[in-house]
Amino acid sequence: MTPDDSYSPRVQLNLNARGLPQSATLAINERCAAMRREGRSVFRMGLGQSPFPVPEPVVEALRANSHQKDYLPVKGLPELRQAIVDYLHRHEGLSFSADHVLVGPGTKELMFIVQLVYYGDLVIPTPSWVSYAPQAHIIGRHLRWLPTHPETGLGVTPEALDALCRVDPDRPRLLILNSPGNPTGSAYAVEQLQAIAEVARRYRVLVLSDEIYSGLHFEGKHVSIARFYPEGTIISNGLSKWCGAGGWRLGALAFPRSLTWLLEPMASVASETFTSTSAPIQYAAVRAFEGGPEIEHYLTQCRRILRAIAHYTWESVRAVGAVATEPKGGFYLFPNFDPLRERLASRGITTSEQLCLHLLEDTGVACLPGEAFGRPLDELSVRLALVDFDGQKALEAAESLPEGTDPDNEFLRRHCGDVVEAVDRLCAWVS
């Protein structure tokens, strides 16, 4: 008899966790791994994981600090908080104070704590990254989706935000703004940020600016909304995307002084939950946020490669009739195949979920349905994570490209073969 045989548990689940599926990004990753174990070939366009290695100076800093073993302060290693403040000053011209930075095991965890501690509705555009909405659901917050338009990059518009807030102007609200964006790859222009900032200020909306892809803006010209609404914006950034270190789990939030009232209880929740973030990783992160020529060069090369892949994909999907906004940064594209609706319906495909399932079965290309990002179920949109290639090899090959030129299709076929093959298969299949 095993211990389990005599135990009959009473199943008691928090209502908000009942029926909660695993996050779509992680579930697709595990599905791909299982298919590969079965010997099937799979193109991994599901999970958005950087294909590039962590820059060598940062890896070296981690090696040198592997002996660090003590708990660190709840808000984070003071040198790291200062390095983040300096980074934001260099890149955005903004002045934060080191004691207004909160470091955590990934920005995902920190965003969850923002939603837990701040008492207000969550406001996000449709489409948005897969985890913002489930976090609101787990905590029991109201969720309001903002309508979007392809002409404005499927992002937040000041008009939509104003229309929502006007109905009940004093209601507390948290807007998450993600630029460059997941899943669309688009980035807000300065005028758009200014206009959104104006509305946010009018209704005192708290803005959480998710800038995890800032270093991967294709032109290296990321602009934070905090420049235009400093008193009401929390900046979120970390090592997962531009530093290629998703599995290291390190993120941070920077707060203006006007939001000390939110930061301090968040730090208390952190102290009662994750305690502090891994010490060796925090020491290594200091090196990442310090930057310098080697890391700048790494970023320039990553951006060149990602820009070329994104444009190859953007042109390919539009050539077969899909609609997609121009990618400006990061590693995603969000094509909508609605114009091919009739043809796909004749193959039994009427939802984004079915589109992804059939695509995976028929071609081995794994991607995520638009529905996981808050799009209507019957819209035929999918998110492509353009990351299935060996980033180390691509970076080495990019060294021989003349300065100022982008990799051509020949380069992409040779050095980013799987992602090109996946895009070609997808396009041939929908045609």
Ligand code: GLU
């Ligand atoms: N942000 C990545 C994505 O959207 C994966 C990380 C995660 O979901 O935790 O695919």
